[in-house]
Amino acid sequence: MILKIAHITLTMRDGGGGLESLIVNMARSMDPELYSVTVGCLDHGGSLLNHIHGMNYDSxxxxxxxxxxxxxxxxxxxxFTKRKFQIVHSHNQTAHFYAGIAAKLARVPVIVITEHSRHNTELLWRRKLEKRLLYGITDKWVVVSKELAEQSMQEDGLGKSKLQVIRNxxxxxxxxxxxxxxxxxxEQIKKQLDLPENSQIIIMVARLHPIKNHTLFLDTFAIINDKLPDVHVLFVGDGECRGALIQQSKKLNLENKIHFLGFQENVAELLGISDVFVLCSKTEGLPVSLLEACAAQVPVVITRPSNKAGLIKNKLNGIEVSDNPDDLADGLATILTNPEDAAEMALKSSKQVKKEFSLARMTREYENVYMDLLTEKGFSANISSGESA
Structure with a gap:
């Protein structure tokens, strides 16, 4: 039989979020003869669902x-009961609060969550308690880095038995x-974006949300702009902070240098014209946008809270800085004014990502989790034949 999987998230809006793109890529890479994918959105749909529908999957x-x-x-x-899902896979804790409990009530055989980032779990006792309760009804609690696994055990009190690291x-x-x-x-792409031919480009691919900390970057860029006037910025992504960020850029007299591009299908091309990728979120797990930048061989500057997975080793395969405007400005200036060193670091990060962070590897590990859990629940190992114990 074909296994029915429900991926549950809050939204599939085209805000540039890595989680939403990851769901699309997972669905695309799974064997349609073995799996039928449905994406459930608790808050909003969004244009990324078009990709799901284009694969003849449901939402x-x-x-x-x-x-x-x-x-x-x-x-x-x-x-869940009506559609007879064998697997419910939630993405992040808020979605899992609803989908995990619902799946238990509906007696869905396999309940899985991927925790992509903590979103300040350590600051809210209610979130910690909720997390422990959800852990009890969950078959596998996946995190995207070893660091997140350690925090879940040491700070949130989760047991080791159900935890598993699957890197993006x-x-x-x-x-x-x-x-x-x-x-x-x-030059052609720059012309289409009204960018000066000889400009240097900083790119940030992230939804416009407070947790992504674009405000820190704008304060940083005000410093850089005084020293390197030929630098322009591409904000790829959309979200609730767009209006406030536009106003901040105007107050800093940066409106002609900050380009709000919204969601873009051609992220690879935009990375291709960029001189440096920056990420300065308040917290992250293992950002898909970071992996994409490394794969595209773009030099990376990242703040420590964004680098919790430890992918970037300072001055080896990128620049890691503390999350304040002066240090972030120094890191960006180092890349922009030392192109040969920047290219060497980018090459190292590209080789590492291509060796360790393939979509095929990630999908295979999730499929193994699904199959192992279904077998434990009494399904035959030869699930594709339709037989069950």
Whole structure:
């Protein structure tokens, strides 16, 4: 039989979020003769669902109400029962609060969560308690880095038995074009974006959300702009902070240097014209956008809270700095004014990511989790034949 999987998230809006793109890439890389994928959005749908529908997969949107929407749990339970999912896979804790409990009520055989980042779990006792309770009804609690696994055990009190690290992965072929882009192609893309021909480009690929800390970057860029006036910035992604960030850029007299591009399908091309990728989030797990930048061989400057997975080793395969404007400005200036050293670091990060962070490896590890858990629950090892114990 074909296994029915429900991936549950809050939204699939086109805000540039790595989690949403990861769900699309997972669905694309799974064997359609073995798996049928449905994506459930608790808050909003979004244009990324078009990719799901283009693969002949299904979706649903529930429309969560403000506050704790207890009715949503029962609504999801009815959906899970009616559609007869064998696997419910939530993404991050808020989605899992609803989908995990609903899946338990609906007696879904396998319940999985991927915790992509902590989102300040350590600051809220309620979130810690909630996490421990959810852990009890979950078959496998996946985290995207060893560091997150250690924090879950040491700070949140989770047991080791159900925890598993599965690092994110990307499809490298999408990010090779930038490395081989000739001067004419770069100039053409810059012209389309109204960027000066000889400008240097800083790119940040992240949804416009407070946790991504674009405000820190704008304060940083005000420092850089005084020293390196030919630098421009691409903000790729969208979100609730767009208006406030535009106003901040105007107050800093940077509106002609900051380019708000919204969601873009051609991230690989934009990385290809960029001189440095920056990430300065308040917290991260293992950002997909970081892996994409490394795969595209773009030099990276990252703040410590964004580098919790430890992928970037300072001055070896990128620059790691503390999260304040002066240090971040120094790190960016180091890359922009030392192109040979920057290229050497970018090459090292690219080789590492291509060796360790493939989409195929990630998908295979998730499929192994699904199959192992289904076998434990009494399904035959030869699940594709439709036989069960």
């Amino acid at each position: 649903f949107v529930t429309g969560r109400r403000p506050g704790i929407d207890w009715k949503l749990i029962f609504k999801l339970a009815r959906i 992965g990307v499809e490298f072929t999408h990010y090779n074009n930038g490395q081989h882009m000739d001067v004419q192609q770069r």
